[in-house]
Amino acid sequence: MPEAVVELDSVGVVRSRTHLLRDVDLTVEEGQRWVVLGPNGAGKTTLFDVMAARTFPSEGRATVLGETLGETDVSELRPRIGLSSATLAGQVPGREKVRDVVLTAAHGVVGRWREQYDDVDVARADQLLAAFGVTGLGDRTFGTLSEGERKRVLVARAVMTDPELLLLDEPAAGLDLRGREDLVRGLTSLALDPASPTTVLVTHHVEEIPPGFDHVLLMRAAQVVAAGPVETVLTAGALSDTFGTALELRLDDGRWAARAAR
Numbered sequence: 605m606p607e608a609v610v611e612l613d614s615v616g617v618v619r620s621r622t623h624l625l626r627d628v629d630l631t632v633e634e635g636q637r638w639v640v641l642g643p644n645g646a647g648k649t650t651l652f653d654v655m656a657a658r659t660f661p662s663e664g665r666a667t668v669l670g671e672t673l674g675e676t677d678v679s680e681l682r683p684r685i686g687l688s689s690a691t692l693a694g695q696v697p698g699r700e701k702v703r704d705v706v707l708t709a710a711h712g713v714v715g716r717w718r719e720q721y722d723d724v725d726v727a728r729a730d731q732l733l734a735a736f737g738v739t740g741l742g743d744r745t746f747g748t749l750s751e752g753e754r755k756r757v758l759v760a761r762a763v764m765t766d767p768e769l770l771l772l773d774e775p776a777a778g779l780d781l782r783g784r785e786d787l788v789r790g791l792t793s794l795a796l797d798p799a800s801p802t803t804v805l806v807t808h809h810v811e812e813i814p815p816g817f818d819h820v821l822l823m824r825a826a827q828v829v830a831a832g833p834v835e836t837v838l839t840a841g842a843l844s845d846t847f848g849t850a851l852e853l854r855l856d857d858g859r860w861a862a863r864a865a866r
């Protein structure tokens with residue numbers, strides 16, 4: 605029986621007397637690749653922050669990598685989790701060299717300050733930049749990159765530390781078509797590699813689901829609409845319920861596409 609990497613039991617998050625999450629049950633097992641889909645304001649980022657051990661549940665119980673939030677030292681738990689999110693992007697100094705943005709992940713810091721890196725780390729950072737389609741940008745400063753290039757650098761950074769859990773919050777937001785496809789290709793390779801960490805990817809768009817992602821959580825209005833294997837959970841009906849509008853859904857050669865029902 606594979607071990608649960610994330611176990612949420614009736615989790616609620618309440619702020620200003622509003623439920624950002626309500627009664628969320630979820631088990632993510634080792635080796636699984638999950639996509640969290642839902643409309644704006646559904647609670648996806650709040651759920652992401654719970655899995656990242658950055659937000660604690662107001663109700664229920666959340667266990668991440670065997671540690672129950674509220675009963676553990678998160679400073680030991682957080683380095684075991686690889687993160688890419690808009691919040692993190694905002695924390696990277698613009699003058700930081702791109703290669704260093706990836707390299708500093710190994711030290712759990714944002715901003716390089718006199719750490720020493722091995723050649724093997726530098727080679728891995730360059731290899732990851734190449735895997736996510738941003739080869740040759742290693743010597744540029746982060747501030748000079750386009751939005752899409754920054755996103756891909758941050759995914760490379762999240763993977764750099766060989767985390768036990770990899771969390772990606774809307775990594776394709778703001779990317780142009782080529783950037784999105786480069787990212788999806790990189791994430792597909794990652795998903796199909798059995799050595800890759802358990803991964804959870806948050807997105808608004810089924811077009812951004814990389815082949816190899818095997819589970820889906822659909823969220824709407826702070827609650828779970830459906831969760832489970834992609835082939836059973838991701839249906840036009842469930843997607844229409846999630847987004848509150850009638851949708852058609854197609855699967856073509858491993859890639860999903862959705863549009864308003866005709």
Ligand SMILES: Nc1ncnc2c1ncn2[C@@H]1O[C@H](COP(=O)(O)OP(=O)(O)OP(=O)(O)O)[C@@H](O)[C@H]1O
Nearest residue numbers: 619620622624642643644645646647648649650651
């Ligand atoms: N501190 C807070 N107090 C009250 N409401 C909040 C607070 N933080 C977030 N919210 C609200 O909670 C809801 C869920 O937010 P969350 O960011 O988790 O949604 P999301 O699914 O990630 O949305 P998006 O797709 O737009 O990024 C939103 O309606 C948001 O406005």
